[in-house]
Amino acid sequence: MCGILGLFAADRQSLNIDDAEVLAMRETMQRRGPDEAGLISINGSTIFAHRRLSIRDPAHGQQPWSSGDQRYTLTYNGELYNVDELHALTAENFEQPLSTRCDTELLMRTLITQGAEGIPHLQGMFAFGFYDAQEHRLILARDRFGIKPLYYSVINDVLVFASSITAIQKHPDFESRPNRRALIHYLMTLRTHFGQETMIEGIKQVPAGCLLRFDESGISIKRYWDYPKINEDLTESETESRLIERFSEAVEKRIVSDVPVGMMLSGGVDSSLLGTYVKETLGEDFTAECGVGQTAEAEEESQFARQAAEFLSCKFDLVTVDEKSYRAGWQELLAQTGQPLATPSDVIIYRLAQSLQQKVGVVLGGEGADELLCGYTPIHGIGRDYDELQRLIETEEEDPEALEYFLQQIESFYGTSQEATLAEMYFALATVFPPPAIEVLIPDSTSDLQRIHKYYQKQLKVKKNLSHAGLQAMTKLLHQENLQSLLSRLDQATMAASLEARVPYTDHQLVEAIWSTPLEHRFKIDDEKFEYEQLSIQLERDEILESKSILRSLARRRLPEELANRRKASFPTPVHEWMQKEWGTWVHNTLTQSDFLKQQFDPKQLLELIENPQRAGMLLWPLLNLALWGEQFSG
Template sequence: MCGIYGIIHLDGTAADPALMERMGNITRHRGPDDHGWHADGNCVIGMRRLSIIDLAGGHQPLTNEDESLWLVCNGEIYNFRELREELITAGHRFRTGSDCEVLLHAYEAWGDEFPLRLNGMYNFALWDAKRRRLLIGRDRIGVKPLYWRQDGQRLAFATEAKALLELPGVTAEVDRVALASYLNLGYVSAPRSMFAGISKLPVASMMRIEDGTAHIGRYWSLPEKVETGVSENEWLERIATGIERSVRMQMVSDVPIGAFLSGGIDSSAVVACMATATSQPVKTYAIGFGGSAADNFYNELPYAKRVAELFGSEHHEIVVKPDVVALLPRLLWHMDEPIADTAFITTYLVSEFARKDVTVILSGVGGDELFGGYRRYLGNHYAERFSRLPRLLQGAAKQIGRILPADRHSKWLNIARLAKGFLATAELSFEDRYRAYLQIMDRSLASQLMPGIQSSSWDPLLDAFAGSHQDDPCNHMLAVDMASQLPDDLLMLTDKMSMTVSLECRVPLLDHELLEMAATMPESVKIKGGVLKAAMKKALAGHLPPDILHRKKRGFGTPMGAWLKGELGRVLDRILSPESIGRRGLFDPLVVSRLIADHRANRQDYTDALIALINFEVWARIYLDHRSHDDVTVELQGMLA
């Protein structure tokens, strides 16, 4: 685990190795244990290392037998032992015990197709000195991000965008097209980033740079066809054995390892499999909020404790009332890009807590996508039933939906909010209904906020649907998730927030073999009878008790909506004041004021939209106004006075 970065001059002139120190220092948190770089004429590559495997001998850059190939790699290769044995048998000689060294010899053996042999989470840069070519690549799922920028005859890349901002002549400017999409979705999808001129390498892609040109190609994609002729019992067996295999494989580590535990199905399944794979108690970490009723609504500690006791884990829990004003600037600096998902705050807090004991953590991220855990996966199921109602009842239901309150911080208000959302989308097309479930504000509202930008100029969800050809509605949504929200929201925040404290977070439920299996499972099995995760729940019935398997789903976020109506209200009013919005010159102040008023009156739940605007403005004060995050923190704290 580390951060990588590098520069290649496309015109063949020499690259400056002195820039490696600047790019590395800004990302020291990703790799506090070691650093290194290799220069060869027009190409220089570097890294910061967090030591996980082969602590003494895994220094990077790594090289092959004749030093014709050089590599920097960020991540873990879980099947490196099997690949290493195969390559040694074929005559390759290894210098270290590092898992990453297999990439060098895999490239020698299998050429540009070598990423297909890897099971892991990674980004890498591989310099072929003989052919004068550079390959930079990203793992299949997008667990590890990779940014790049080309200006003139120089192409630079880095795990974090802020490293690219250290280069001479590079200034931070906002990409207004990306900003319009961010207002719609709450994150920026690849290949764009919030920085004009800086791109993200898409998932499962590799860039080849040679002869002065760069080409990006995709090396892997999800299966498109459902597998027929498989009994339900066989599917359940595949789920159970697949999860067990993946968890066991990802427990390989030379440093202390633990698990996040919320008490939900996904994290509980990971802990259950870890407990069977080791004779030592699993170290588990849980976070909860204490205080108001809204705080308690997000508190999952009792469920986590139940699972911990069941499997005899060494359980650690923390109850927090986070100082959001103090956290936001620093965390958004680490995020590189603004994001509307408050799970980045929770992920940071529990990562900081776990890092006191462990260097590697396993997370349950991904189970909802693979096995149908989100309510949007039931859209077809309920829309079909709604269409059978008499037109008079449909009309009455929609009228009721318009007057329901929109809030999320208690059981009944959350039910009302979800019912309101469903009734508003029941008659939409498949694509529009999916978007309605995911978007934080609709595209017309985003256009009102940014009247000078046509939000239709770039639509990553439309691109994701166009690039997905699954023959099953549930798996079609899975494919769109894999091309958008999962890598650019959930995995992005998981990587950035865990690496803020130099903690390696692994996601065994997103093992690509497990994912390929899930992508061939029909909706009729996956969410049988309209039950979310029906197959997964049945598959895990022998591992987890019914009260955990069938508990209501709870997001891994914060009660930010309630806080914005309460103690953070003054910050909201100041940071999104007409004067502040006017100075920035990007949004319509009247539209912003209307959003705040409608949210406070419970006419609409604009929690995510307001968080998006707040986080963008905090991010802008740091990156666009060139201020330190500490300076912005002091300013925000003054707003509470």
């Protein structure tokens, strides 16, 4: 893909930055766009820059792109899949034919003719800056689910935007400081964003599905896309038909490329099913790879990927990452992204991307299936358990014993009472460091925790008049928050390897088609087996509840049974084992000698956690990330 950069002074003041400094900012994104680079300075108060990874029409499409009359300038990162539709939408407004096969030219024409109203017409992944010199207005826009990153900061009244945090940090007048509230949120969720906030104070992200306008009147942000309402009348058969039609179309769109296309294949049901459509669409052998950490157990897990590859008859390789290669890749990602890692598999995906980049220019991934189709039973189950508790409370007079029994399970599993909100149940089960632990570890964290709690209370507000209201709220939260975290991980890992990643399960027409279907077709309880009230996690163990039901139903017709019914899995990563063995001394020294951690945490409480690695387990993972990431703030 590409790296974009821009500086814009709405009051037409001088930017007070020279070309060499702008180039230094742009070159932090060299891996995002190793093929070409460009820079345009406009009116002394606007600069656009670009780094390009050529995928479509490599000989043309250099950026930043200016209109013939020089009124409009565009810097763009992404891939649009409906170029024919956009051409039809704009053709009558231009006498000259298109000069390239690049979607950049069509995006420019769409924005010139339609303005911001043209953004909902875009199908694909994108982040761009669009400048109108006549109106002296900047528009930033980001795709519906945040596949492509777009960060911004206001520095001395100048808006600076870029594809990476590190590019903005390179601005000579920007002072990097950790964002304490985002740091606390990271410890709780392993997500490096909190709403618009990032881990760096003063750097925000344009929200997914939104556009930002900046002119003399200031900054305004507007949402151009939202989730459709659910149609409870749709049958399971109709839901499955929607999935088949839209998913097939989503894959077909993402196969179009002037460079070879491959895929990441974990052997899970999402990627294996995706592989059947890739095979069907390409009609030829394609490249697929799986990545694992180098241990016997992890390599044994790769048997499912091998089985899927054999079934698909694709060219398959297993990328094995040893602990030394893992640690080196960890440091490389920290330097490239300017953020701590979210999960241990981040480095595996990065090494996998580096291997694939030697063979293909585009790779398909299975991100988005679990969030759309309710694939996280423990987390989606929080919403279902909340709904069931509310139903039993409302019908207590009819069956008080059922309420009492279910409430005992709630209190035992979640540690919450019947008065607990959905957000409180979520915090009780789904956080790495729960709020009480944060208050012990981090002095004066109460106000930040309250802000975080308020945010999730709003995000998980249950609309009482909706069917499966708790499950709906939880599904939306995961599709907005967790998916964006996974997409950020994928983008960072693949872009650090100069590889374009595409994600068919995030096709917005697919999302709209499935989102509007009843949740019981995705998170399905077998009524014939259901006898008495139990928590979702137990219902799944007893094979009464099936997550991603509609997808698994399709998979059973296209895949071997063992793959179609396989439980959720990612790329096996033995980080916990390495932390306990090979890395033991390094982990201990890094944590105890980190000045950054000593500044952020209560030293006594921190040391107690560090000195008990067996008890702390993977709680040391985010702390270790923060210690390594925090080195940039020392001195």
